[in-house]
Amino acid sequence: MDAKGLRERKKHETRIALSWAAIRLTVERGYDNVRIEDIAAEAGVSTRTFSNYFGSKGEAIVARHHDRARAIAEALRQRPESEPIWTAVTEAALAGFALGEPVTEGRPPEQSWVEGLRLMVAEPALQGEFQKAGAAAETEIALVVAERTGTDAAKDVYPRLVAGVVGAALNTVTQQWLLADRPQSMEELLRDVFGRLAAGLPEPR
Amino acid sequence: MDAKGLRERKKHETRIALSWAAIRLTVERGYDNVRIEDIAAEAGVSTRTFSNYFGSKGEAIVARHHDRARAIAEALRQRPESEPIWTAVTEAALAGFALGEPVTEGRPPEQSWVEGLRLMVAEPALQGEFQKAGAAAETEIALVVAERTGTDAAKDVYPRLVAGVVGAALNTVTQQWLLADRPQSMEELLRDVFGRLAAGLPEPR
DNA sequence: TGCAACTTTGCAGATTCGGCAAGATCCGCT
DNA sequence: AGCGGATCTTGCCGAATCTGCAAAGTTGCA
Numbered sequence: 001m002d003a004k005g006l007r008e009r010k011k012h013e014t015r016i017a018l019s020w021a022a023i024r025l026t027v028e029r030g031y032d033n034v035r036i037e038d039i040a041a042e043a044g045v046s047t048r049t050f051s052n053y054f055g056s057k058g059e060a061i062v063a064r065h066h067d068r069a070r071a072i073a074e075a076l077r078q079r080p081e082s083e084p085i086w087t088a089v090t091e092a093a094l095a096g097f098a099l100g101e102p103v104t105e106g107r108p109p110e111q112s113w114v115e116g117l118r119l120m121v122a123e124p125a126l127q128g129e130f131q132k133a134g135a136a137a138e139t140e141i142a143l144v145v146a147e148r149t150g151t152d153a154a155k156d157v158y159p160r161l162v163a164g165v166v167g168a169a170l171n172t173v174t175q176q177w178l179l180a181d182r183p184q185s186m187e188e189l190l191r192d193v194f195g196r197l198a199a200g201l202p203e204p205r
Numbered sequence: 206m207d208a209k210g211l212r213e214r215k216k217h218e219t220r221i222a223l224s225w226a227a228i229r230l231t232v233e234r235g236y237d238n239v240r241i242e243d244i245a246a247e248a249g250v251s252t253r254t255f256s257n258y259f260g261s262k263g264e265a266i267v268a269r270h271h272d273r274a275r276a277i278a279e280a281l282r283q284r285p286e287s288e289p290i291w292t293a294v295t296e297a298a299l300a301g302f303a304l305g306e307p308v309t310e311g312r313p314p315e316q317s318w319v320e321g322l323r324l325m326v327a328e329p330a331l332q333g334e335f336q337k338a339g340a341a342a343e344t345e346i347a348l349v350v351a352e353r354t355g356t357d358a359a360k361d362v363y364p365r366l367v368a369g370v371v372g373a374a375l376n377t378v379t380q381q382w383l384l385a386d387r388p389q390s391m392e393e394l395l396r397d398v399f400g401r402l403a404a405g406l407p408e409p410r
Numbered sequence: 411t412g413c414a415a416c417t418t419t420g421c422a423g424a425t426t427c428g429g430c431a432a433g434a435t436c437c438g439c440t
Numbered sequence: 441a442g443c444g445g446a447t448c449t450t451g452c453c454g455a456a457t458c459t460g461c462a463a464a465g466t467t468g469c470a
Contacts, residue, residue, distance in 0.1 A: 007416075007467055014417095036457070046419050051458065085408055124337075131336030132329075149408050154384075158409050161377045161398060165406065168369030176362050193366060200405040201370065203290055203354050204363050215436095216448080241426070251450050256427070 015053050017043040019063035026061055027116030031123045058129035061120070065130060069137030069170070072096030077144045085148065086198040089166055090190055093173075097186050118178060134171060138163040169193050220258055222248040224268035231266055232321030236328045263334035266325070270335060274342030274375070277301030282349045290353065291403040294371055295395055298378075302391050323383060339376060343368040374398050 021042035025034045036057055040050040054060040076092035083091075120126065142163035146153035153159045173189045196202070226247035230239045241262060245255040259265040281297035288296075325331065347368035351358035358364045378394045401407070 005468065010467095011417080035455095047457095048419055048421090048459095049417085052418075055458080057457090085406075127340055128333030128337035131340060132333035135332055135336060151409060156409070157377060157381050157394070157398060158401070158406075160380065161374065161401065162406055164373030164377050165370050165402070168373040169366065172362060172366045172369050175365065179359075189362070193362060196363070196366065197370070198405045200403045201290075201363075201367055204356060204361070219448095240424095252426095253428095253450055253452090254448080257449075260427080262426090 014043065014045060014049070015063070018045070018050060018053055019060050022057060022060035023064065023120070026120050026123075027113060030119065031057075031125060056129075058126050061126060062129045062133045066133035066136065068096055068099060069134055069167075070140060071099060072170070073137050073140035073144060076141060081148060085145070085162070086194055088148075090194045093166075093170060093190050093194075094187060097190075114178070121175075121178065130171075134167045138167045141166055165197060169197060219248065219250060219254075220268065223250070223255060223258055224265050227262060227265035228269065228325070231325050231328075232318065235324065236262075236330060261334075263331050266331060267334045267338045271338035271341065273301055273304060274339055274372075275345060276304060277375070278342050278345035278349060281346060286353060290350070290367070291399055293353075295399045298371075298375060298395050298399075299392060302395075319383070326380075326383065335376075339372045343372045346371055370402060374402060 018039060022034070022039045025038055025042060034057065036050050037047050039057070039060065040047045043050075050060070054063065072092050072095070075095040076088060079088035079092060121130065138160075142153045142159040145151075145162045146156070146159040149158065151158050173186070173193055176189055177184060177186060223244060227239070227244045230243055230247060239262065241255050242252050244262070244265065245252045248255075255265070259268065277297050277300070280300040281293060284293035284297060326335070343365075347358045347364040350356075350367045351361070351364040354363065356363050378391070378398055381394055382389060382391060
């Protein structure tokens, strides 16, 4: 994973530091009260370097979300071919979320933090950014699904449709997890949601 | 629909003109060869006025897409309660797309135009914007679905999940329609996709 | 150790964003 | 008609962002 030289490691660390600083400051102060200058300072680099890593504030904030989404795509690629598609997707998502946020590492999230997170994801300027990150992952998921099912991601509707639906499901799960009054288990949520999808989303009784 | 005064009509017209100019120029020259100044000039207003209508170039370009998505949500609201959810959604989508782009009004789209469109939707800077527009519509769709099924869009997963899936389906259909070698009927595409969803997205044989 | 490749950084120019206040236009009511 | 208030447009301006470019500092490898 990190077998490469010092150079790459440092680069990766800078990227994480920048993204992390961007998130933390945004959660604390709110989106428009954070300038790129602040983020760069927090990560100990110049503003110009920030631009070398991310094209915008939003990109930096969403970077971790982006990485996780791609991790899920990668996890899906590793699932055995014989597995039914929905099982594979569910397990891959579980694996992706299991990586855990560096925030959540250890103690449960604090009230004020969750509050800030909610504000952050509600920020209109970031909505598009989150979606874009999801879209990038969907492209990869579509490729994997195409492989598994012997379809063509460029021509057949199926793989892209599945990928899009998976993305929507992940969004919904994340949203629910964040908005629920009482914290729910991610696993429970994922199994519930993908179960419904596999059943054709019947109307709840 | 347009019963309101001259003021509102003009405002609406300006909005359309700006969005339309933004799209046309982008298709012709490419995204970064269009400045807000150009768009404003094309629509006959000042750059400052542009900012009063849209927060960014991307927003202006996506505005029509945005309107159509909301039209679908509105159409869904009008469908009879007794109708099965997937039937209602399919019909609503059909109605929304039937409005037709002002481009397509009349003659079939020209080759160069479609080509430009493809480039435009492929523009990374716009991806997020399109998705954001879709997300806004999804929120409305979730509300309608919640009403129909007696669920709570704020607490239950179901309505948001359905809305997200519908959004994904519309994206996929649009994509397919735009990318297909030979133009396919929108109706055919929509019925195919929603049919698969209702069946739980079984793997194609 | 020494050179090639890569990264960071400061700087400058182009562009965008948003507040503010003046002027123009429209709406509703008398 | 005519008037007052509400709304829209616009120019001006400063803050912030984005990018290319070249110099300076690091790292990888023979």
